[in-house]
Amino acid sequence: xxxxxxxxxxxxxxxxxxxxxxxxxxxxxxxxxxxxxxxxxxxxxxxxxxxxxxxxxxxxxxxxxxxxxxxxxxxxxxxxxxxxxxxxxxxxxxxxxxxxxxxxxxxxxxxxxxxxxxxxxxxxxxxxxxxxxxxxxxxxxxxxxxxxxxxxxxxxxxxxxxxxxxxx
Amino acid sequence: xxxxxxxxxxxxxxxxxxxxxxxxxxxxxxxxxxxxxxxxxxxxxxxxxxxxxxxxxxxxxxxxxxxxxxxxxxxxxxxxxxxxxxxxxxxxxxxxxxxxxxxxxxxxxxxxxxxxxxxxxxxxxxxxxxxxxxxxxxxxxxxxxxxxxxxxxxxxxxxxxxxxxxxx
DNA sequence: ATTTATTTTCAAAAACTTTTGAAAATTCAA
DNA sequence: TTGAATTTTCAAAAGTTTTTGAAAATAAAT
Numbered sequence: 001x002x003x004x005x006x007x008x009x010x011x012x013x014x015x016x017x018x019x020x021x022x023x024x025x026x027x028x029x030x031x032x033x034x035x036x037x038x039x040x041x042x043x044x045x046x047x048x049x050x051x052x053x054x055x056x057x058x059x060x061x062x063x064x065x066x067x068x069x070x071x072x073x074x075x076x077x078x079x080x081x082x083x084x085x086x087x088x089x090x091x092x093x094x095x096x097x098x099x100x101x102x103x104x105x106x107x108x109x110x111x112x113x114x115x116x117x118x119x120x121x122x123x124x125x126x127x128x129x130x131x132x133x134x135x136x137x138x139x140x141x142x143x144x145x146x147x148x149x150x151x152x153x154x155x156x157x158x159x160x161x162x163x164x165x166x167x168x
Numbered sequence: 169x170x171x172x173x174x175x176x177x178x179x180x181x182x183x184x185x186x187x188x189x190x191x192x193x194x195x196x197x198x199x200x201x202x203x204x205x206x207x208x209x210x211x212x213x214x215x216x217x218x219x220x221x222x223x224x225x226x227x228x229x230x231x232x233x234x235x236x237x238x239x240x241x242x243x244x245x246x247x248x249x250x251x252x253x254x255x256x257x258x259x260x261x262x263x264x265x266x267x268x269x270x271x272x273x274x275x276x277x278x279x280x281x282x283x284x285x286x287x288x289x290x291x292x293x294x295x296x297x298x299x300x301x302x303x304x305x306x307x308x309x310x311x312x313x314x315x316x317x318x319x320x321x322x323x324x325x326x327x328x329x330x331x332x333x334x335x336x
Numbered sequence: 337a338t339t340t341a342t343t344t345t346c347a348a349a350a351a352c353t354t355t356t357g358a359a360a361a362t363t364c365a366a
Numbered sequence: 367t368t369g370a371a372t373t374t375t376c377a378a379a380a381g382t383t384t385t386t387g388a389a390a391a392t393a394a395a396t
Contacts, residue, residue: 211342211343212342222343222344223344223345223346226343226344226345227344227345230344247342248341248342248343249342
Protein backbone atom coordinates (compact mmCIF):
# COMPACT_ATOMS: atom_id res chain seq x y z
CA UNK A 1 0.00 0.00 0.00
CA UNK A 2 1.24 3.48 -0.84
CA UNK A 3 1.75 5.99 1.95
CA UNK A 4 -0.86 8.40 0.60
CA UNK A 5 -3.39 5.60 0.35
CA UNK A 6 -2.59 4.35 3.86
CA UNK A 7 -2.96 7.88 5.25
CA UNK A 8 -6.36 8.33 3.64
CA UNK A 9 -7.48 4.96 5.02
CA UNK A 10 -6.25 5.79 8.47
CA UNK A 11 -8.05 9.15 8.54
CA UNK A 12 -11.27 7.73 7.24
CA UNK A 13 -11.28 4.76 9.62
CA UNK A 14 -10.31 6.77 12.64
CA UNK A 15 -13.24 9.00 11.77
CA UNK A 16 -15.62 6.07 11.54
CA UNK A 17 -14.38 4.58 14.82
CA UNK A 18 -14.60 7.94 16.53
CA UNK A 19 -18.36 7.96 16.08
CA UNK A 20 -18.52 4.87 18.33
CA UNK A 21 -16.61 6.73 20.99
CA UNK A 22 -18.69 9.85 21.49
CA UNK A 23 -16.54 11.91 19.15
CA UNK A 24 -17.92 13.10 15.85
CA UNK A 25 -16.60 11.96 12.51
CA UNK A 26 -14.90 15.19 11.50
CA UNK A 27 -13.39 15.79 14.90
CA UNK A 28 -11.86 12.33 14.81
CA UNK A 29 -10.61 12.87 11.24
CA UNK A 30 -8.90 16.10 12.17
CA UNK A 31 -7.37 14.32 15.13
CA UNK A 32 -6.15 11.51 12.87
CA UNK A 33 -4.66 13.97 10.40
CA UNK A 34 -2.78 15.78 13.17
CA UNK A 35 -1.61 12.51 14.68
CA UNK A 36 0.19 11.51 11.50
CA UNK A 37 1.48 14.98 10.62
CA UNK A 38 5.05 15.45 11.77
CA UNK A 39 4.61 19.23 11.78
CA UNK A 40 1.81 21.47 13.02
CA UNK A 41 -0.91 22.39 10.51
CA UNK A 42 -2.99 25.51 9.92
CA UNK A 43 -6.75 25.81 9.53
CA UNK A 44 -6.20 26.08 5.79
CA UNK A 45 -4.04 22.95 5.67
CA UNK A 46 -6.77 21.01 7.42
CA UNK A 47 -9.51 22.46 5.20
CA UNK A 48 -7.59 21.41 2.15
CA UNK A 49 -6.55 17.95 3.31
CA UNK A 50 -10.02 16.96 4.47
CA UNK A 51 -12.15 19.06 2.09
CA UNK A 52 -14.19 20.69 4.79
CA UNK A 53 -15.24 24.26 5.46
CA UNK A 54 -13.44 26.80 7.59
CA UNK A 55 -16.22 26.91 10.16
CA UNK A 56 -16.14 23.19 10.54
CA UNK A 57 -12.38 23.14 11.12
CA UNK A 58 -12.65 25.96 13.59
CA UNK A 59 -15.42 24.34 15.59
CA UNK A 60 -13.84 20.91 15.73
CA UNK A 61 -10.30 22.02 16.50
CA UNK A 62 -11.73 23.93 19.43
CA UNK A 63 -13.54 20.84 20.60
CA UNK A 64 -10.32 18.82 20.31
CA UNK A 65 -8.53 21.44 22.35
CA UNK A 66 -11.23 21.26 25.03
CA UNK A 67 -10.67 17.50 25.15
CA UNK A 68 -6.99 18.19 25.72
CA UNK A 69 -5.99 16.26 22.60
CA UNK A 70 -4.79 19.13 20.44
CA UNK A 71 -2.77 22.26 21.13
CA UNK A 72 -2.65 25.58 19.41
CA UNK A 73 0.92 26.57 18.65
CA UNK A 74 2.30 29.87 17.44
CA UNK A 75 5.35 29.55 15.22
CA UNK A 76 7.75 32.48 15.33
CA UNK A 77 7.43 34.70 12.29
CA UNK A 78 4.10 33.17 11.26
CA UNK A 79 0.86 35.08 11.38
CA UNK A 80 -1.41 32.04 11.31
CA UNK A 81 -2.13 29.72 14.18
CA UNK A 82 -0.98 26.12 13.96
CA UNK A 83 -2.42 22.98 15.48
CA UNK A 84 -0.62 19.95 16.75
CA UNK A 85 -1.78 16.74 18.41
CA UNK A 86 -0.29 14.91 21.38
CA UNK A 87 1.46 11.94 19.80
CA UNK A 88 2.01 9.71 22.83
CA UNK A 89 -0.87 7.23 22.67
CA UNK A 90 -0.79 6.52 26.38
CA UNK A 91 -1.32 10.23 27.04
CA UNK A 92 -4.08 10.37 24.45
CA UNK A 93 -5.90 7.45 26.06
CA UNK A 94 -5.41 8.85 29.56
CA UNK A 95 -6.77 12.20 28.48
CA UNK A 96 -9.83 10.64 26.83
CA UNK A 97 -10.51 8.50 29.90
CA UNK A 98 -10.15 11.53 32.16
CA UNK A 99 -12.58 13.62 30.13
CA UNK A 100 -15.16 10.90 29.72
CA UNK A 101 -15.01 10.07 33.39
CA UNK A 102 -15.63 13.73 34.18
CA UNK A 103 -18.36 14.17 31.59
CA UNK A 104 -20.18 10.86 31.98
CA UNK A 105 -19.29 8.60 34.88
CA UNK A 106 -19.09 11.21 37.63
CA UNK A 107 -22.50 12.81 36.87
CA UNK A 108 -24.11 9.37 36.58
CA UNK A 109 -22.80 8.30 39.99
CA UNK A 110 -23.99 11.55 41.51
CA UNK A 111 -27.47 10.98 40.15
CA UNK A 112 -27.63 7.35 41.27
CA UNK A 113 -26.74 8.37 44.81
CA UNK A 114 -29.81 10.59 44.86
CA UNK A 115 -32.09 7.93 43.42
CA UNK A 116 -31.23 5.39 46.05
CA UNK A 117 -33.14 6.98 48.87
CA UNK A 118 -36.78 6.88 47.93
CA UNK A 119 -39.78 7.70 50.13
CA UNK A 120 -42.45 5.30 51.25
CA UNK A 121 -42.80 1.53 51.14
CA UNK A 122 -39.44 -0.05 50.40
CA UNK A 123 -40.79 -3.56 50.80
CA UNK A 124 -42.73 -3.89 47.57
CA UNK A 125 -41.23 -6.06 44.85
CA UNK A 126 -41.00 -2.96 42.64
CA UNK A 127 -39.14 -0.87 45.19
CA UNK A 128 -36.78 -3.72 46.01
CA UNK A 129 -35.80 -4.31 42.42
CA UNK A 130 -35.33 -0.60 41.85
CA UNK A 131 -33.05 -0.18 44.86
CA UNK A 132 -31.13 -3.34 43.99
CA UNK A 133 -30.52 -2.25 40.43
CA UNK A 134 -29.52 1.28 41.33
CA UNK A 135 -27.19 0.22 44.12
CA UNK A 136 -25.69 -2.49 41.93
CA UNK A 137 -24.83 0.02 39.25
CA UNK A 138 -23.58 2.49 41.81
CA UNK A 139 -21.24 -0.06 43.34
CA UNK A 140 -19.89 -1.17 40.05
CA UNK A 141 -19.50 2.42 38.87
CA UNK A 142 -17.72 3.32 42.09
CA UNK A 143 -15.14 0.56 41.53
CA UNK A 144 -14.64 1.61 37.94
CA UNK A 145 -14.22 5.19 39.08
CA UNK A 146 -11.47 4.27 41.55
CA UNK A 147 -9.71 2.12 39.01
CA UNK A 148 -9.75 4.88 36.41
CA UNK A 149 -8.41 7.39 38.92
CA UNK A 150 -5.42 5.17 39.52
CA UNK A 151 -4.90 4.69 35.80
CA UNK A 152 -5.05 8.41 35.11
CA UNK A 153 -2.47 9.13 37.74
CA UNK A 154 -0.29 6.19 36.85
CA UNK A 155 2.87 6.43 34.86
CA UNK A 156 2.69 4.55 31.61
CA UNK A 157 5.51 2.09 32.05
CA UNK A 158 4.68 1.40 35.69
CA UNK A 159 1.08 0.82 34.87
CA UNK A 160 1.38 -1.30 31.77
CA UNK A 161 4.20 -3.29 33.35
CA UNK A 162 2.21 -4.08 36.46
CA UNK A 163 -0.89 -4.87 34.54
CA UNK A 164 0.95 -7.28 32.30
CA UNK A 165 2.40 -9.08 35.29
CA UNK A 166 -1.03 -9.09 36.85
CA UNK A 167 -2.68 -10.61 33.81
CA UNK A 168 0.16 -12.85 32.66
CA UNK B 169 -38.12 11.32 46.14
CA UNK B 170 -41.09 9.10 45.27
CA UNK B 171 -40.47 5.74 43.65
CA UNK B 172 -42.35 6.67 40.47
CA UNK B 173 -40.33 9.85 40.15
CA UNK B 174 -37.05 8.04 40.79
CA UNK B 175 -37.93 5.43 38.17
CA UNK B 176 -38.69 8.09 35.57
CA UNK B 177 -35.41 9.84 36.36
CA UNK B 178 -33.45 6.62 36.13
CA UNK B 179 -34.94 5.71 32.77
CA UNK B 180 -34.41 9.13 31.31
CA UNK B 181 -30.81 9.42 32.54
CA UNK B 182 -29.85 5.93 31.52
CA UNK B 183 -31.16 6.87 28.09
CA UNK B 184 -29.07 10.02 27.98
CA UNK B 185 -25.94 8.20 29.12
CA UNK B 186 -26.53 5.41 26.66
CA UNK B 187 -26.03 7.81 23.77
CA UNK B 188 -22.45 8.34 24.96
CA UNK B 189 -21.87 4.61 24.89
CA UNK B 190 -22.85 3.72 21.35
CA UNK B 191 -26.36 2.70 22.30
CA UNK B 192 -29.30 4.80 21.20
CA UNK B 193 -31.53 6.66 23.58
CA UNK B 194 -34.59 4.44 23.25
CA UNK B 195 -32.64 1.22 23.39
CA UNK B 196 -31.03 2.38 26.64
CA UNK B 197 -34.41 3.45 28.04
CA UNK B 198 -35.96 0.08 27.31
CA UNK B 199 -32.95 -1.52 28.93
CA UNK B 200 -33.34 0.72 32.00
CA UNK B 201 -37.05 -0.09 32.25
CA UNK B 202 -36.36 -3.81 32.11
CA UNK B 203 -33.52 -3.52 34.62
CA UNK B 204 -35.85 -2.10 37.26
CA UNK B 205 -38.85 -4.31 36.44
CA UNK B 206 -39.01 -7.32 38.75
CA UNK B 207 -41.11 -9.22 36.22
CA UNK B 208 -40.82 -9.62 32.45
CA UNK B 209 -42.71 -7.08 30.30
CA UNK B 210 -44.52 -7.32 26.98
CA UNK B 211 -44.15 -5.11 23.93
CA UNK B 212 -47.36 -3.38 25.00
CA UNK B 213 -46.10 -2.75 28.52
CA UNK B 214 -42.98 -1.12 27.13
CA UNK B 215 -44.95 0.94 24.60
CA UNK B 216 -47.16 2.24 27.35
CA UNK B 217 -44.45 2.94 29.93
CA UNK B 218 -42.20 4.80 27.52
CA UNK B 219 -44.80 6.23 25.14
CA UNK B 220 -43.19 4.87 22.03
CA UNK B 221 -44.52 3.07 18.99
CA UNK B 222 -44.75 -0.66 18.50
CA UNK B 223 -42.21 -0.64 15.68
CA UNK B 224 -39.74 1.19 17.83
CA UNK B 225 -40.09 -1.28 20.70
CA UNK B 226 -39.78 -4.20 18.35
CA UNK B 227 -36.64 -2.88 16.68
CA UNK B 228 -34.88 -1.91 19.89
CA UNK B 229 -35.71 -5.03 21.87
CA UNK B 230 -34.24 -7.03 19.02
CA UNK B 231 -31.11 -4.92 19.15
CA UNK B 232 -30.88 -5.43 22.92
CA UNK B 233 -31.20 -9.16 22.39
CA UNK B 234 -28.40 -9.08 19.82
CA UNK B 235 -26.23 -7.32 22.41
CA UNK B 236 -27.03 -10.15 24.80
CA UNK B 237 -28.55 -7.80 27.35
CA UNK B 238 -32.18 -8.86 27.06
CA UNK B 239 -33.94 -12.19 26.70
CA UNK B 240 -37.24 -13.17 25.23
CA UNK B 241 -39.22 -15.33 27.63
CA UNK B 242 -42.41 -17.28 27.05
CA UNK B 243 -44.63 -17.51 30.10
CA UNK B 244 -46.80 -20.62 30.30
CA UNK B 245 -50.41 -19.88 29.41
CA UNK B 246 -49.56 -16.50 27.88
CA UNK B 247 -49.93 -15.78 24.21
CA UNK B 248 -47.66 -12.74 24.15
CA UNK B 249 -43.88 -12.72 24.33
CA UNK B 250 -42.19 -11.20 27.36
CA UNK B 251 -38.84 -9.49 27.72
CA UNK B 252 -36.48 -9.54 30.65
CA UNK B 253 -33.05 -8.04 31.26
CA UNK B 254 -30.00 -9.60 32.87
CA UNK B 255 -29.88 -7.96 36.30
CA UNK B 256 -26.33 -8.78 37.38
CA UNK B 257 -24.38 -5.61 36.58
CA UNK B 258 -21.07 -7.43 36.26
CA UNK B 259 -22.59 -9.64 33.57
CA UNK B 260 -24.10 -6.61 31.87
CA UNK B 261 -20.75 -4.83 31.80
CA UNK B 262 -18.92 -7.94 30.63
CA UNK B 263 -21.41 -8.43 27.85
CA UNK B 264 -21.13 -4.82 26.67
CA UNK B 265 -17.33 -4.99 26.73
CA UNK B 266 -17.39 -8.24 24.78
CA UNK B 267 -19.67 -6.84 22.10
CA UNK B 268 -17.85 -3.55 21.72
CA UNK B 269 -14.52 -5.30 21.55
CA UNK B 270 -15.87 -7.49 18.77
CA UNK B 271 -17.57 -4.65 16.92
CA UNK B 272 -14.95 -1.92 17.32
CA UNK B 273 -11.56 -2.81 18.73
CA UNK B 274 -10.94 -6.02 16.79
CA UNK B 275 -11.72 -4.54 13.34
CA UNK B 276 -9.60 -1.47 14.13
CA UNK B 277 -6.59 -3.61 15.06
CA UNK B 278 -7.03 -5.65 11.93
CA UNK B 279 -6.98 -2.52 9.80
CA UNK B 280 -3.97 -1.00 11.56
CA UNK B 281 -1.96 -4.15 10.93
CA UNK B 282 -2.52 -3.66 7.21
CA UNK B 283 -1.60 0.01 7.27
CA UNK B 284 1.75 -0.60 8.89
CA UNK B 285 3.46 -2.01 5.87
CA UNK B 286 3.62 0.71 3.28
CA UNK B 287 5.56 0.69 0.04
CA UNK B 288 8.46 2.93 -0.87
CA UNK B 289 10.57 5.36 1.08
CA UNK B 290 10.17 4.76 4.78
CA UNK B 291 12.78 7.31 5.72
CA UNK B 292 10.87 10.52 5.06
CA UNK B 293 9.62 12.49 8.06
CA UNK B 294 6.07 11.85 6.85
CA UNK B 295 6.44 8.12 6.57
CA UNK B 296 8.21 7.88 9.90
CA UNK B 297 5.50 9.74 11.76
CA UNK B 298 2.82 7.67 10.09
CA UNK B 299 4.44 4.37 10.98
CA UNK B 300 5.14 5.57 14.52
CA UNK B 301 1.56 6.65 15.09
CA UNK B 302 0.02 3.52 13.62
CA UNK B 303 2.31 1.16 15.49
CA UNK B 304 1.81 3.11 18.70
CA UNK B 305 -1.94 2.75 18.46
CA UNK B 306 -1.61 -0.88 17.47
CA UNK B 307 0.54 -1.68 20.48
CA UNK B 308 -1.72 0.09 22.86
CA UNK B 309 -4.79 -1.50 21.33
CA UNK B 310 -3.17 -4.92 21.52
CA UNK B 311 -2.59 -4.52 25.27
CA UNK B 312 -6.14 -3.33 25.80
CA UNK B 313 -7.39 -6.26 23.79
CA UNK B 314 -5.53 -8.77 25.97
CA UNK B 315 -6.66 -7.09 29.14
CA UNK B 316 -10.30 -7.11 28.07
CA UNK B 317 -10.07 -10.78 27.12
CA UNK B 318 -8.99 -11.60 30.64
CA UNK B 319 -11.74 -9.47 32.10
CA UNK B 320 -14.39 -11.08 29.96
CA UNK B 321 -13.33 -14.53 31.05
CA UNK B 322 -12.88 -13.55 34.66
CA UNK B 323 -15.33 -14.24 37.40
CA UNK B 324 -16.61 -11.13 39.13
CA UNK B 325 -15.48 -11.85 42.65
CA UNK B 326 -12.07 -12.99 41.56
CA UNK B 327 -11.61 -10.00 39.36
CA UNK B 328 -12.91 -7.26 41.59
CA UNK B 329 -11.22 -8.78 44.62
CA UNK B 330 -7.83 -8.91 42.95
CA UNK B 331 -8.23 -5.51 41.44
CA UNK B 332 -9.06 -3.97 44.77
CA UNK B 333 -6.00 -5.52 46.37
CA UNK B 334 -3.94 -4.37 43.44
CA UNK B 335 -5.21 -0.81 43.59
CA UNK B 336 -5.55 -0.50 47.35
C1' DA C 337 -59.99 -23.36 7.24
C1' DT C 338 -61.01 -19.13 9.33
C1' DT C 339 -60.56 -15.86 12.63
C1' DT C 340 -58.06 -13.40 15.97
C1' DA C 341 -53.90 -12.09 18.36
C1' DT C 342 -49.36 -10.88 17.92
C1' DT C 343 -45.06 -9.67 15.79
C1' DT C 344 -42.35 -7.88 12.02
C1' DT C 345 -41.24 -4.87 8.30
C1' DC C 346 -40.28 -0.72 6.04
C1' DA C 347 -41.32 3.68 3.60
C1' DA C 348 -42.22 8.10 4.90
C1' DA C 349 -42.09 11.70 8.51
C1' DA C 350 -40.02 13.79 12.31
C1' DA C 351 -36.19 14.80 15.05
C1' DC C 352 -31.60 15.55 15.57
C1' DT C 353 -26.74 16.58 14.18
C1' DT C 354 -23.34 18.34 11.31
C1' DT C 355 -21.71 21.33 7.82
C1' DT C 356 -21.47 25.39 5.20
C1' DG C 357 -20.24 29.99 4.11
C1' DA C 358 -20.66 34.63 4.51
C1' DA C 359 -20.72 38.37 7.84
C1' DA C 360 -18.83 40.01 12.19
C1' DA C 361 -15.11 40.20 15.24
C1' DT C 362 -10.41 40.11 16.27
C1' DT C 363 -5.53 40.54 15.63
C1' DC C 364 -1.45 42.39 13.80
C1' DA C 365 1.47 45.49 11.02
C1' DA C 366 2.33 49.60 8.70
C1' DT D 367 -5.52 55.16 13.14
C1' DT D 368 -6.47 52.16 8.78
C1' DG D 369 -6.36 48.04 6.26
C1' DA D 370 -5.27 43.34 5.40
C1' DA D 371 -5.07 38.77 7.34
C1' DT D 372 -7.05 35.62 10.18
C1' DT D 373 -10.38 33.63 13.26
C1' DT D 374 -14.98 33.18 15.10
C1' DT D 375 -19.88 32.97 14.98
C1' DC D 376 -24.27 31.35 13.73
C1' DA D 377 -28.50 30.91 10.81
C1' DA D 378 -29.76 28.17 7.22
C1' DA D 379 -28.97 23.92 4.43
C1' DA D 380 -27.62 19.32 4.05
C1' DG D 381 -27.11 15.01 5.95
C1' DT D 382 -28.09 11.34 9.22
C1' DT D 383 -30.63 8.76 12.51
C1' DT D 384 -34.69 7.60 14.81
C1' DT D 385 -39.54 7.06 15.10
C1' DT D 386 -44.00 6.17 13.49
C1' DG D 387 -47.83 3.51 11.99
C1' DA D 388 -50.17 0.88 8.96
C1' DA D 389 -49.79 -3.19 6.08
C1' DA D 390 -47.82 -7.81 5.68
C1' DA D 391 -46.43 -11.87 7.87
C1' DT D 392 -46.68 -15.21 11.33
C1' DA D 393 -48.61 -17.95 15.02
C1' DA D 394 -52.32 -19.80 17.83
C1' DA D 395 -57.05 -20.91 18.85
C1' DT D 396 -61.53 -22.26 17.47
